[in-house]
Amino acid sequence: MTVPSLQFNDGHAIPQLGFGVYRVDPAETERIVTDALEVGYRHIDTAALYGNEEGVGRAIANSGIPRDELFITTKLWNTDQGADATRAAFASSLEKLGLDRVDLYLIHWPAPARDLFVETWRTFEEFRDAGTATSIGVSNFRPQDLDRLAAETDTVPAINQIELHPFFIQQGLRDYDAAHGILTESWGPLGHAVADVLGSGPLAEIAEAHGVGPAQVVIRWHLQHGLVVIPKSNNRDRMAQNFDVFGFELTDDEMARIDGLDTGTRSGADPDTLN
Template sequence: MTIPTITLNSGRDIPQLGFGVFKVDPAETERIVTDALEAGYRHIDTAAIYGNEEGVGRAIAKSGIPRDELFITTKQWITEQAADRSRPAIESSLEKLGLDRVDLYLIHWPAPANDLYVEAWHALEQFQADGLTSSIGVSNFLVPHLERLLDASDIVPAVNQIEVHPAYQQPGVQAFCRDKGIAIEAWAPLGQGKYPLFEEAAVADAAEAHGKTPAQVVVRWHLQRGHIVFPKSNRAERMAENFDVTDFELTIGEVAAITALERDGRVGSHPDSFN
């Protein structure tokens, strides 16, 4: 099974379908990531604040998968403590992951009340120059945050990882990112179960038409919309199901019908007020 890739503005290829470990119990992370790797995932997305980088690292080490076949992302949680937005932050993550570099390093939230994300971005630029990460990007940045960052730097973020699912697609942020060559990564791609997405006719009808589950249809919608996506599950059979999305294609009409489910239905925190 071949997972499509996207070439980032850094020149690096990133698998469009990855596995996220948000809210995965640190005690269970090694087992769960091992199951994901065995299911075929080669792109793992974690973060310092998740507290499970060590489990991800143990699973990677035990997998025997060559490093160049893996794409590993982690994120910096910026606070007023200087060490949390400087070299010790990424060095701590690398130590926990058991790696000498990550493929992508992100600022996790802009936290605008702290007014530190531009300073943190300049640190990420140096991490990339030093070979600690192949690409750098941001997460949960809105257009004003991105504009300020671009005014202060010549390096454009490779990605912006934001909340995206059929009820909440952030079209303005996506359009800005497309114009600047910033790839979109979608977190909460299935809406975190916070609304009856799978009961929507656009999703259910497409699932029936293709002999797939509603979750597979929504993951496929993300891929066809050009998003990098991280469906999450603690169950091996569901991981395999979410990965099995390359043998069918939604029609233009089916994609349009799912896209039309947009209703500004945010399920996560607002980047302007989350600090």
């Protein structure tokens, strides 16, 4: 199965379906990422905060998959913002991953009280220019943060990775991203810590109509909205199910019914206050 790719504003592309490793036990990461690669995932999303970059790196090294067939994302944590700290943190991430470059490097949060993300972004531009980060982007950035980057730096982020699922569809931020040539990527795409997204509303009925599971319906919903999506599972069978989402298509009515589950309620941290 070839996963479709979406084009960045910098001319590079990202596989639209990937595999996330948030809250994956570092001791289990190599096994879990190896399973994901064997299932067929080629886009792996990690972060310094997760503490499992080494396990991701070991799985990559032992996979036998050519580097140019993989897409690897990692992220800079808030306490490492600022030019010098960012350079040190990025070098550490590359070392842990065992790579000489990543395909995408993200500022994990704007951390507005620190007021360092513009300086940090200029440092990200250095990595991009040096080829050690093929593309650069942000995560959890608000329109006002993106406006500052546009006003004070030379590069529009390739992507903005945000909490996004049927209970929190973030339409306004998605529209902002699209209007400014920024892809949107969904973290927590199956609901993160939200109670029973997969058992909610019409999902079971829609899943039954297509002969798939509710998680497959939700992943398909992300894909049809033109989002990059990174589901996570520690179970190989569920990984395979989450990857098997290209053999059916949701109708416009089904998409609208899922959109209608939106409560506007955030389940993860709030970028206004996480610093």
